Amino acid sequence: MNTKVSQPSPTTNLLEVKDLRVYYETPGGDILAVDSIDFELKEGETLGLVGESGCGKSTAAMGILQLVQPPGRIVSGEVRLQGKDLLTLSEGKMRQLRWSKLALIPQGAMNSLNPTMRIYRQIQDVILTHQTTGSDKLSADQIKNRILELLRMVGLPERIYQMYPHELSGGMKQRVCIAMAIALNPSLIIADESTSALDVVVQRVVAQTILRVKQMLGVSMIIIGHDMGLMAQIVDRIAVMYAGKIVEIAAVRDIFNNPSHPYTQLLIESIPSLKEQKPLKVTEGLTHDPRHPPPGCIFQLRCPIVTDQCRSIAPKAHLIRVEQSVACHAYENTDVARTV
């Protein structure tokens, strides 16, 4: 089945994900949580990964970082960071790269801060576990100054240093997680639902913090989330996932102005608007059993423009604009790649 959506190869890709498949073994068969995704991330770029619950966003993040736990397994693929395929590295080598090159702010991270440890100790642990011996080693004072600097960078007051997680609000805890993620100046940060489970005002504050960190450090980011409006403010491009596949990937403005995959269109139409009191559009139809995807297009059961072709042949990715790729048969004759 080929529904890969990929971008034209930019000159400075930090990350290249090719044909990544991550399945979970269950008694009823494998759940194809991530089923052949392809995308690239440029140096300094921020990519939003959106899609409904269960479409495979967190599993994709875990796959990239080689953190998939049984019953999950990486079935195939390449995850190239600065050209090096991470999937061929030993666990020891990967452990060195996590935090220092690639940092993950996992889903629900703020609730997994150690309740018995003061904030500074949790940040300090990240710094210490990756500190090399010899001349690179930081003194206790340097570590303290670095932690205070990190807290300032995420907009937290210095008094947080001595506090315990239970003394902080959700938004503050989330910003501590961002401080931990940037502690070692990684090249890539993956933030999984960092703004979910927070009230709207705090969501905005955390989003602003992410934006600030991105501008200060020039770090590349993958931001996983549901809120398209919030995404629009902090990412450069958006990849839309459905049932383990990326069905559309494009610049934010194209996703909003010209949503092209029928699923992206439904996502955009479902954003409530105060200006126009339109009835909320719901994505009707049943989803398929993730262990037994239908032949053809994975979106066929819910697609408003489904045809017989969609029920038998998986759509290829069509590059409909310079940086907009859509896996849908409706764009078969509009592939700009064929005209150049």
Ligand SMILES: Nc1ncnc2c1ncn2[C@@H]1O[C@H](COP(=O)(O)OP(=O)(O)OP(=O)(O)O)[C@@H](O)[C@H]1O
């Ligand atoms: N440990 C597991 N065992 C079996 N199936 C799993 C496991 N973890 C995830 N899955 C399945 O893999 C699919 C993708 O899950 P994943 O958590 O990656 O989705 P998600 O897009 O991150 O969802 P959410 O938005 O709710 O966080 C789902 O069908 C889910 O039920």
Ligand SMILES: [Mg+2]
């Ligand atoms: Mg998730």
